[in-house]
Amino acid sequence: MPNSPVAGDFTWETNGDGCCIVQNGQRIESVKPKPRAKWFNSILEANGNTPLSKLSKIPLQYSVKCNIYVKLEYLNVGGSMEDRAAIRMIEDAFVMARRLIREEGCMVGPSSGAAVFAALKVNQFIDDEWLLKNKIISHIEKKSAVPKETFDPKVLVYDPTTLAGVWKQNETTKKWTICSHKFNPYRSERPAVMENVLGAIHNTPLVKLQKVPQDKGIKCNMFVKCEYFNAGGSTKDRIALRMVQLAEADGRLKPGMTLIEPTSGNTGIGLSLAAAVKGYGCIIVMPEKMSKEKALTVEALGAMIVRTPNDAAFDSAYSHIGVSLRLQDEIPGAVILDQYRNIGNPMAHYEQTAEEIIDALDGKVDYVVIGAGTGGTVTGVAKKIKEKIPSCIVVGVDPEGSILADPNDGATAFYEVEGVGYDFVPGTLNRSVVDKWLKSTDKESFEAARELIRKEGILCGGSSGSNIHAALEIALDLPADKNVVTILPDGIRNYLTKFVNNEWMMVRDFSVTANA
Numbered sequence: 001m002p003n004s005p006v007a008g009d010f011t012w013e014t015n016g017d018g019c020c021i022v023q024n025g026q027r028i029e030s031v032k033p034k035p036r037a038k039w040f041n042s043i044l045e046a047n048g049n050t051p052l053s054k055l056s057k058i059p060l061q062y063s064v065k066c067n068i069y070v071k072l073e074y075l076n077v078g079g080s081m082e083d084r085a086a087i088r089m090i091e092d093a094f095v096m097a098r099r100l101i102r103e104e105g106c107m108v109g110p111s112s113g114a115a116v117f118a119a120l121k122v123n124q125f126i127d128d129e130w131l132l133k134n135k136i137i138s139h140i141e142k143k144s145a146v147p148k149e150t151f152d153p154k155v156l157v158y159d160p161t162t163l164a165g166v167w168k169q170n171e172t173t174k175k176w177t178i179c180s181h182k183f184n185p186y187r188s189e190r191p192a193v194m195e196n197v198l199g200a201i202h203n204t205p206l207v208k209l210q211k212v213p214q215d216k217g218i219k220c221n222m223f224v225k226c227e228y229f230n231a232g233g234s235t236k237d238r239i240a241l242r243m244v245q246l247a248e249a250d251g252r253l254k255p256g257m258t259l260i261e262p263t264s265g266n267t268g269i270g271l272s273l274a275a276a277v278k279g280y281g282c283i284i285v286m287p288e289k290m291s292k293e294k295a296l297t298v299e300a301l302g303a304m305i306v307r308t309p310n311d312a313a314f315d316s317a318y319s320h321i322g323v324s325l326r327l328q329d330e331i332p333g334a335v336i337l338d339q340y341r342n343i344g345n346p347m348a349h350y351e352q353t354a355e356e357i358i359d360a361l362d363g364k365v366d367y368v369v370i371g372a373g374t375g376g377t378v379t380g381v382a383k384k385i386k387e388k389i390p391s392c393i394v395v396g397v398d399p400e401g402s403i404l405a406d407p408n409d410g411a412t413a414f415y416e417v418e419g420v421g422y423d424f425v426p427g428t429l430n431r432s433v434v435d436k437w438l439k440s441t442d443k444e445s446f447e448a449a450r451e452l453i454r455k456e457g458i459l460c461g462g463s464s465g466s467n468i469h470a471a472l473e474i475a476l477d478l479p480a481d482k483n484v485v486t487i488l489p490d491g492i493r494n495y496l497t498k499f500v501n502n503e504w505m506m507v508r509d510f511s512v513t514a515n516a
Contacts, residue, residue, distance in 0.1 A: 036189070038360040039206040039223060043077050043458045046205040046226065050075045052193045053200065056277075057103045069193065070106055072200055075229055078459065079493070098131075102302040105197045105231070105277040128299075145283045145304050147326035155329045156317055163427035165343035176350065176383045181246055181343060186355040196277050200231035201241050202352050206360045206485070211455040212468075213475065220366075220478040222471060224458065225357060228491025232273040233266075233297075234461075235353070235489045236339075236419075239376055240270025242348035243337040244278070257333045258283060262320035264373065264419045265294030266490055267339050272301035283327060283334075285320045287312075290418055293494045310414065314424050339374050340426040349380025357381070357485055358388055365389050366478075369438075369471040369486040371397040371420040371463050372404045375429020377487060382433035396434040397470040399445070404429065405437035416442045416498075416508070419489060420463045438473060440466040443510050446499040448472070450512070453492065453500075462499050464488035 040046050052069040059068050074080060100106045131137045168178040190203035209222040227235035247253035258281030261271050268284035275282035282303035286294070289310045298305055306327070312319035317326065321340075328334045339345050357365060368385055370378040382394040398405035401413035402421025412423045417440070425431070449465030452458050460468075464487075471486040478484065498504055502512045 038362075039208060041208050042210060043205075043207050043226070043456060046207060046229070047077045049192075051190060051200050053104075053106060053197045054193070054195050055100075055104055055106075056196060058099060070100070070104075072106065072197065072231075075200060075231075077457070079491075098300065101300045102276060105273045105301065143304050145306055145327055145331070147323055147330060151317070151326050151329065155325050156315070156322055158315075158321070158325055159427075160314065160321065160338075160340040161425055161427050162341060163343060164338065164341040167343055167346075175387050179343070179347075181249075181347065183347065184242075184245075184351045186352060186359075188359060197231050198241055198274060198277055201237045202230070203356060204229040206357065207456075207458065209452075209456055212451060213472070215455070216472060216476070218472065218475045218478075219480040220475050220482040220484055221480075222475055223361070223483065223485045224452075224460075224464075224468070225353070225485065225487045226458065226460075226491075227487060227489050228459065228461070228493070230270075232269045233491055233493055234269065235377060235487060236263075236266035237270040237273065238348040238353060239339060239342075239345040239374075240267055240274050242344035242351075243339065243342045244271070244274045246342070246344045246347075247335065247337055252335055253280070253337075255279065257281070257335055258331055260285065260324050260328050260331070260334050260336050261339065262286070262324040262336075263339065265290040265298075265494065266419055267374075268298050268303070269294060269301070271337070272298045272303040275303060276301045281334075283324075283331075285324045285327070287320055289416070291494050291498055293496055294418075297494075314422070339376070340428060342428065345374055345376030345428045346380035346383070346430070349377050350384045351380075353377065353487075354381040354384035358385065361483055361485070363389060364483050365392050365485055366482040367393050367395060367471075367474055367484040369395040369397060369467055369474060369484065371440075371467050371470075371487070371489065372429060372434075373420045373422065373463075374426045375404070375431075377489070379428060379430045379433060381487075383430070386433060393435045394433060395470060395474055396431075396437045397440055397466050398437055399466060400439050400441050404431075405439055407431075417445045417462050417466055418494075419461075420466060438470040440469055442508070444469045446505065446510050449499060450505075458488065459492040460488045461490040461492060461495055463490070465499075 036049050050072050053072055055068045166180040169176050170178055187202060191199055205226050206223050207226055209224060213222045230237040259271050259275050260283045261268055262285045265286050268286060272282050284298045284303050285306045285308060287310050288307050295305045306323055308320045308323050309318060314321050316322050324336055328336050368381060370381060372378050378396050385392050399415045399417050399421040401415040403410060403412060403423060404421060407425050445465035446462055448469040449460055449462050452460055452468055467486040471484055475484045492500055505512050
């Protein structure tokens with residue numbers, strides 16, 4: 001009650017235990033940070049406990065000697081500080097907020113007193129056209145990278161179906177410990193204070209679903225891993241960071257070099273984030289069908305975007321892979337980390353994601369349901385899960401139009417869901433660790449995602465709907481003591497002009513009220 005005369009009767013006091021509210025000299029309520037639970041009964045319980053990230057570049061440019069930290073409130077459940085209390089947005093913060101994104105990798109938005117990111121407003125905020133129209137910036141600077149029309153065909157000699165590096169199972173222990181790279185230790189908690197925003201990658205919340213399973217008569221426990229709580233908004237932040245770490249350790253990535261990556265968008269955001277923090281150049285090559293929001297986020301982080309035709313096969317010179325290979329050949333100091341072959345992709349999920357799931361549920365995991373694109377998530381999680389919980393069943397999810405569930409069926413077709421499925425089997429996908437495959441349609445995926453948003457308040461993306469639809473199918477006949485876990489790869493931010501939009505859904509004959 002900020003305008004109430006009664007408010008004057010209350011004061012704050014601090015002691016060794018935290019803060020307390022005092023009325024007329026009497027302590028009436030203690031306020032101190034709560035320990036973070038292993039898993040949550042609703043998405044609202046995951047609110048708060050946002051980390052502090054130290055700024056490195058911008059303070060130096062202002063000759064500031066002290067330490068400056070920013071509180072990453074966009075890692076709240078709804079994407080902003082407004083999830084805790086309403087705040088007033090001010091226009092003067094726009095320019096500095098954009099610098100925080102581009103130079104520090106902090107995905108912030110403008111608010112009074114601090115630049116704090118509001119995820120549901122990012123589409124408007126980082127759009128240069130909007131900033132130009134509102135006279136917040138005077139001109140638009142966009143760099144482009146277009147490969148030459150003439151090129152050596154040898155540049156395109158590339159096999160994305162083989163893993164770069166060695167990663168084998170020990171026949172005696174049955175553990176996947178024979179690897180050409182050293183594994184990172186498991187980090188059980190996200191640090192409260194971090195040197196930069198990359199520390200906000202990993203340790204995402206596991207939330208138990210309530211209304212959606214109940215409405216379908218499901219008795220077992222269903223949990224979702226909310227990967228949009230990663231620093232860049234998706235599970236791909238994990239692999240982007242790990243691939244950069246491995247390349248730096250191997251000497252393939254050095255200061256002044258440029259990262260190039262063919263991607264459906266989220267890996268591009270993760271790499272752009274890492275490049276912004278570490279000072280690398282970055283060029284992201286993605287098909288035309290990928291959302292405008294993804295491209296805007298990549299550009300806001302200072303990377304360049306190159307678009308390619310949706311119908312170009314992976315081995316075409318004009319596909320996102322072909323264009324990336326040509327650009328790498330033309331640009332001095334450029335390197336493709338290659339999420340389709342890079343061992344850091346599945347390693348990130350073996351080292352961390354799977355361990356987080358196992359830890360949260362104290363080893364009681366009966367099914368994991370994971371969509372496959374590059375296959376790194378399902379491969380890495382499955383390898384670790386099967387080491388520690390051999391009875392756990394791993395279910396892969398593949399969209400109609402993709403061949404990952406059945407490579408012998410070479411028939412492919414266009415589908416709208418982003419970030420899953422391919423017309424080839426990437427080297428990072430080990431199909432032998434997947435027990436069962438389920439197919440999903442665009443209609444099932446988008447309607448399931450909207451239902452999850454509407455009924456559980458979980459702001460997930462379209463491929464999350466694919467996983468949820470498959471997980472519900474698995475859970476339907478399971479007893480009450482079983483635990484089913486699925487991954488929600490990204491959040492709503494990337495799709496505000498797509499499946500979140502009623503008109504977009506209706507044009508495609510998808511229901512906007514299904515399972516209401």
